[in-house]
Amino acid sequence: MSVLLIAVMVAGCSKSNSTDKEGEKTDTPTQTEPVGDKSTDPGTAVAEDTPTDGGTLTISSFSDIVSANPLFIQDTSSGDAAFFMFANLYDLDREGNVAAEPWSLASEKPEISEDGKTYTIKLKTTAKWSDGQPVTADDVVFTFDAIRDPKVASPGISQFDKVDKIEKVDDYTVRVTLKQVYAPFQYVIASAIVPAHVLKDVKPEELLKHAYGTDPTKTVTNGPWKWTEWKQNQNLTFEADPSYWGPKPHIQKVIFKIYADQNTEVQALLKGDVDLTQAIPVTQVEAVKQKSEINVVLEPGPLYEYVGFNFNADNFKDKFIPFSTPKSRQAIAYALNRQGMVDNVLKGTGKLMNAPFLPGSWADPGDAVVNYGYDAEQAKKLLAEDGWVAGSDGILVKDGHRFAFELQYNAGNSRREQVAAVMQQNLKDVGIEMTPKAIDFSAWVEQNLTPGKYEAVLLSWSLNNPDPDGESIFSSKYFPPNGQNSGWYKNEKLDQLWVDGYSTVDQNERKQIYAEVGKEISTDLPYVFMYQYGLPEGIGPKVKYEEGDRPEPTLPYGYFFHINNWWIDSK
Amino acid sequence: MTEYLIRRFIQSLFVMFLISIVTFALIHAAPGGPTKIFLSPGLSQEAAKVQAHNLGLDRPLPEQYVKWLGNLIQGDLGYTFKNHLPVADILWPTVGHTIVLMGTAWFLSMLIAIPWGIYNSTKEYGWSDQSASFISYIGFAMPTFWFGILLQELFALKLDWLPLSDMWTIEKEGQIGDLLLHLVLPVSVLTLGFLAGYVKYARTSMLEVLEQDYIRTARAKGVRESRVIYRHALRNALIPIITIIGLDLPILVSGAALTENVFNWPGMGRLFVEMALAREYSVLMAITIVTAVLVIIGNFIADLLYALVDPRVQLGRKGGTAA
Numbered sequence: 006m007s008v009l010l011i012a013v014m015v016a017g018c019s020k021s022n023s024t025d026k027e028g029e030k031t032d033t034p035t036q037t038e039p040v041g042d043k044s045t046d047p048g049t050a051v052a053e054d055t056p057t058d059g060g061t062l063t064i065s066s067f068s069d070i071v072s073a074n075p076l077f078i079q080d081t082s083s084g085d086a087a088f089f090m091f092a093n094l095y096d097l098d099r100e101g102n103v104a105a106e107p108w109s110l111a112s113e114k115p116e117i118s119e120d121g122k123t124y125t126i127k128l129k130t131t132a133k134w135s136d137g138q139p140v141t142a143d144d145v146v147f148t149f150d151a152i153r154d155p156k157v158a159s160p161g162i163s164q165f166d167k168v169d170k171i172e173k174v175d176d177y178t179v180r181v182t183l184k185q186v187y188a189p190f191q192y193v194i195a196s197a198i199v200p201a202h203v204l205k206d207v208k209p210e211e212l213l214k215h216a217y218g219t220d221p222t223k224t225v226t227n228g229p230w231k232w233t234e235w236k237q238n239q240n241l242t243f244e245a246d247p248s249y250w251g252p253k254p255h256i257q258k259v260i261f262k263i264y265a266d267q268n269t270e271v272q273a274l275l276k277g278d279v280d281l282t283q284a285i286p287v288t289q290v291e292a293v294k295q296k297s298e299i300n301v302v303l304e305p306g307p308l309y310e311y312v313g314f315n316f317n318a319d320n321f322k323d324k325f326i327p328f329s330t331p332k333s334r335q336a337i338a339y340a341l342n343r344q345g346m347v348d349n350v351l352k353g354t355g356k357l358m359n360a361p362f363l364p365g366s367w368a369d370p371g372d373a374v375v376n377y378g379y380d381a382e383q384a385k386k387l388l389a390e391d392g393w394v395a396g397s398d399g400i401l402v403k404d405g406h407r408f409a410f411e412l413q414y415n416a417g418n419s420r421r422e423q424v425a426a427v428m429q430q431n432l433k434d435v436g437i438e439m440t441p442k443a444i445d446f447s448a449w450v451e452q453n454l455t456p457g458k459y460e461a462v463l464l465s466w467s468l469n470n471p472d473p474d475g476e477s478i479f480s481s482k483y484f485p486p487n488g489q490n491s492g493w494y495k496n497e498k499l500d501q502l503w504v505d506g507y508s509t510v511d512q513n514e515r516k517q518i519y520a521e522v523g524k525e526i527s528t529d530l531p532y533v534f535m536y537q538y539g540l541p542e543g544i545g546p547k548v549k550y551e552e553g554d555r556p557e558p559t560l561p562y563g564y565f566f567h568i569n570n571w572w573i574d575s576k
Numbered sequence: 577m578t579e580y581l582i583r584r585f586i587q588s589l590f591v592m593f594l595i596s597i598v599t600f601a602l603i604h605a606a607p608g609g610p611t612k613i614f615l616s617p618g619l620s621q622e623a624a625k626v627q628a629h630n631l632g633l634d635r636p637l638p639e640q641y642v643k644w645l646g647n648l649i650q651g652d653l654g655y656t657f658k659n660h661l662p663v664a665d666i667l668w669p670t671v672g673h674t675i676v677l678m679g680t681a682w683f684l685s686m687l688i689a690i691p692w693g694i695y696n697s698t699k700e701y702g703w704s705d706q707s708a709s710f711i712s713y714i715g716f717a718m719p720t721f722w723f724g725i726l727l728q729e730l731f732a733l734k735l736d737w738l739p740l741s742d743m744w745t746i747e748k749e750g751q752i753g754d755l756l757l758h759l760v761l762p763v764s765v766l767t768l769g770f771l772a773g774y775v776k777y778a779r780t781s782m783l784e785v786l787e788q789d790y791i792r793t794a795r796a797k798g799v800r801e802s803r804v805i806y807r808h809a810l811r812n813a814l815i816p817i818i819t820i821i822g823l824d825l826p827i828l829v830s831g832a833a834l835t836e837n838v839f840n841w842p843g844m845g846r847l848f849v850e851m852a853l854a855r856e857y858s859v860l861m862a863i864t865i866v867t868a869v870l871v872i873i874g875n876f877i878a879d880l881l882y883a884l885v886d887p888r889v890q891l892g893r894k895g896g897t898a899a
Contacts, residue, residue, distance in 0.1 A: 238850060
């Protein structure tokens with residue numbers, strides 16, 4: 006079962022992004038759906054009384070961490086663990102803007118120069134590491150330089166490829182100069198840093214093997230909780246750091262309990278063994294909701310599913326791509342009953358999408374994109390216009406080729422399995438033969454996704470920051486095997502629009518560019534964008550927070566949003 | 577005897593060597609094998625290459641194998657690829673946890689199954705025999721993890737008598753009482769599974785022996801029935817049972833992945849599944865090797881036990897049991 010989650014998370018796209026001036030937002034994206042089900046759940050976690058200090062928060066996790074060293078974090082579990090023990094240079098506010106919160110290392114928002122190429126980071130002078138050393142510009146410079154060094158082999162290296170130089174201005178100021186304007190960079194620096202005084206003498210190629218990040222006693226941190234224990238495949242323990250420099254958290258102890266089985270994980274939530282579960286399988290949501298004291302947060306997370314088409318003729322029989330025309334792809338989009346999939350497979354925990362922007366986010370072009378409602382007649386009409394005629398077996402034929410293709414997904418992912426089955430039926434209704442094929446995830450990545458060898462795939466992107474930039478997955482600059490545009494999609498207009506989109510830091514201007522992207526991409530359809538989704542979060546009755554500190558699932562790590570302010574009701 | 581032991585030992589070494597080659601080759605041939613471990617759509621190819629190089633994964637396979645084998649012989653199981661933790665530190669605790677769980681279930685099931693099977697063989701088709709059959713059917717037919725979920729639902733959630741999962745309550749780690757409480761449900765599941773087989777083996781094996789001529793002779797001589805059963809029949813009936821036990825020994829350590837998953841028991845079966853998903857090949861190879869050693873030891877112990885229960889068995893003789 007864990008393949009399911011890994012498959013989603015490993016496929017996380019390293020998008021990097023930026024939002025700028027707060028006042029320019031025209032919508033407040035996160036208000037569009039109520040959090041939890043407060044009207045029917047009298048016992049929600051929203052506060053009725055005042056915060057108390059102490060107590061233990063037990064969080065269930067589906068897999069163990071790999072390393073909590075911020076230089077090497079790639080998987081969700083390690084990121085979750087790091088969230089508790091590391092402060093970030095900047096944090097995100099509820100709307101997804103970069104902010105210098107009281108618990109952020111920076112004292113104010115990054116200062117961006119007139120030409121948009123220079124970012125000045127100002128640190129708080131009060132921040133300290135858990136060994137008493139101050140957090141200084143040296144730590145920031147060391148961290149960024151390490152990520153940029155190919156010998157270190159940090160997964161974050163590509164995020165820094167537009168950086169020209171990094172300089173220490175004084176003990177608490179760092180200046181980063183970019184080679185070109187790159188608006189998403191603001192989110193790149195909203196990250197955790199490592200202590201230079203601990204790691205500076207380690208050879209770059211030895212950093213991965215260093216015990217920093219795997220041995221709690223050697224992991225010097227700067228966050229509200231410090232790491233006290235790691236029992237592999239069992240649990241991790243964090244305790245409030247008495248010497249923490251920022252606003253003290255209420256919760257004294259945080260335990261990550263690792264569960265091998267999702268069903269057991271949910272039962273542990275029901276029994277009260279755990280207080281917070283990040284991922285309740287959709288099939289169990291109803292059962293959990295029936296237990297009224299558990300607060301179920303249904304809002305989808307920062308990830309979306311799509312059907313990706315391949316545009317490289319070498320991958321097809323007779324080099325014939327059945328969906329080579331926009332019309333044929335639009336017909337596929339019309340033929341799919343996406344709302345039905347959201348209602349029945351996702352049990353209502355998803356939102357339809359028509360472009361690669363999360364619904365309600367600032368870049369969401371809204372009505373500017375083409376909306377593909379479920380309309381089989383329209384699909385048939387488009388296919389007829391495109392020159393397809395029904396063959397003897399009911400499948401459409403053009404120039405002697407049948408409209409048939411294979412859709413790959415990872416074996417063991419029950420959501421994709423069900424969605425693929427619905428798709429197969431939907432497409433058959435309009436005369437298209439689609440064959441679903443489940444493949445073991447690691448083999449799939451190696452043999453199909455990385456080299457870009459498939460006809461069509463059902464896959465997801467998880468967005469690790471709220472910026473709308475999607476160049477690295479849609480631009481023809483990023484063809485396989487080195488890039489993530491595994492479908493060999495090429496659209497010169499879009500290639501340019503993506504560049505335009507990140508080449509200005511003016512959010513209004515960017516918004517217009519992404520509206521243009523949305524229009525083009527929803528017409529040309531390199532993907533059929535399916536839905537934003539996410540597994541519901543479950544919060545037990547002991548956990549309390551003020552309304553303003555409620556979880557924000559659409560943000561990365563949003564299930565822990567403002568957790569410093571949460572408390573445990575020990576009554 | 578000594579000669580037998582030495583010969584057996586050398587044979588075992590050779591088998592181990594073959595197993596190590598096959599394991600190593602298979603794992604490296606698998607898609608997504610060690611050299612591709614860092615290739616994920618999230619990580620740049622260049623970073624993946626550097627990491628693979630730092631770990632020596634870009635060296636020729638025979639060279640990697642020799643290095644791995646050399647370390648293994650010195651007792652060094654190597655390190656995990658992704659976070660450089662000693663494999664031994666991850667593996668050995670889980671072996672202990674699994675032995676506690678499986679050992680308890682196995683011992684308990686033998687304790688029940690063998691006397692019960694013997695008793696049932698003397699009262700064929702009696703109510704005790706019938707109920708043993710019934711329990712066996714259930715034990716064979718019901719998937720263990722499903723039975724586990726049922727027990728959890730009833731005893732941990734509805735009645736709230738027992739803990740749901742894990743080996744200890746986190747604050748009570750190391751307390752025997754807490755461990756026993758946590759053992760009840762998983763041990764029940766596993767015991768039922770073992771019991772189903774053992775009670776049948778014990779009964780069948782006894783029945784076979786009881787039909788033999790020498791039993792009839794003993795009875796005809798007027799030997800007491802209890803002496804016939806426990807002295808004459810049991811000794812002979814135990815031989816096939818010991819074979820089964822010997823074959824089952826490695827399970828005590830390799831664990832029951834499904835049961836361990838459902839009860840979140842930090843054992844080796846669960847470790848194997850998790851490490852397979854994480855593609856931590858050094859751990860997988862270590863588990864395979866450890867299991868192989870146990871299979872060999874298990875068979876060896878079974879051989880020694882044959883000799884113990886049946887003096888006619890002479891180890892090392894061709895043909896084995898000829899007296």
